[in-house]
Each structure stands twice: as structure tokens, then as C-alpha cells.
Amino acid sequence: MTTISPSFSPAEAVPEKDGLIHGVSAEELQVLGEQCFDAKTRAYCPYSLFRVGASLLLSPSVTLTPIPTSTATTYPASHIITGGNVENASYPVGTCAERVAMGTAVLAGYRSGSFKAVGVTTDIADFCSPCGMCRQFLREFLALDTPIFMFNKEGKWIVRTMGELLPLSFGPDVLPPREEMRKAQEEDKAKVA
Structure with missing residues (x-):
């Protein structure tokens, strides 16, 4: 079964002065x-x-050699990593598409700073954002200004940044240095002893 993807026109949002949408070109968005x-x-x-x-x-x-993909496009497909949701008969054991894609990227060696944008789509007419668990998972590896494009089944889209989808978020940048945490734990142990 061949599925025809809609054309994703950047005219649906106000481009920045350089013609980009949140730093993403029309070709990249497509x-x-x-x-x-x-x-x-x-x-x-x-x-x-x-x-x-x-x-x-x-x-x-990004200087890593990305994992190959099977789809050739005008923009190198090697610059895209994808994922789809994977369910299990035990419902809570399933994994969302965003976490499948990011897990694949992490296993390939990509880390924070490697990602320019995220795209998400479903079969519904409305826009569907990443769930709360996926937002937190993505936050580990995305800058707060990373755009997340949410496509509906017709290819229309809205865009929000990681920071807009997860305000007041907790990420790796919030953690104090390990030495500081270890010292605080040792001080607490000494007080109890």
C-alpha cells in the first residue's frame, strides 16, 4: 500500500525575515x-x-555518520531519523513514536545539540502534540527553542517550541554538578550518624 504524503506549504505560518520558520527551510519542512x-x-x-x-x-x-534510511528525498534522508508507535498486548508496555525515533537517534550516537526540528503526525483531523511522557523524554535531548511541527492527517500543521510544550521543564541543565550532589548526600549522612 502506497501512501501519498501531502505537500507541506510553509505559507501556513509567517516565515521569519530570512524565509525560515523557526530556523527550518521550506525544503526541510517538506x-x-x-x-x-x-x-x-x-x-x-x-x-x-x-x-x-x-x-x-x-x-x-552533526558530524556522525547517520543511520541509513530507505526513502530518498531531495533533502538527504540521512538527515532524518524516524519512529512509529509500537504497541504491545499489555497496553502500558507500548512505546510512542517520538520515543522510538529519539531512542534510535541516541543509539546511533546523537545527543543534545544534534536536532534541528521534530515532526509528529497522526490520522486525525486535529493536531496531536507529543504526550507528557514524550515531552519529558524529548526535553532530555532538545533545546527549549527546538521547533516541533505537528501535522494533521491532511498535512496542515502548527508549530510550537519544546519550551512552549513543556514550560518550567526539568532537564539535564537543571541538575547541579554531581560533585555538589555527592557532597550534599555525604553531609546529610554525617548529620544522621
């Missing part, structure tokens, strides 16, 4: 959308039948 739509078709969701696809656009400065 491929980001195509790849998350393609990932959605490969989702494993026999229980909920709710397909979700996610795509991660890598920053051009």
Missing part, C-alpha cells in the same frame, strides 16, 4: 513532514489502531 507520514504507515498499533509517526531533523553541524 521532508520532515514526508518522513513522519511515512513512519506513521509503519507503526505497529493493532490494539488502538491509532498510528503515530515522528521524524527528527538533524542539525547540519
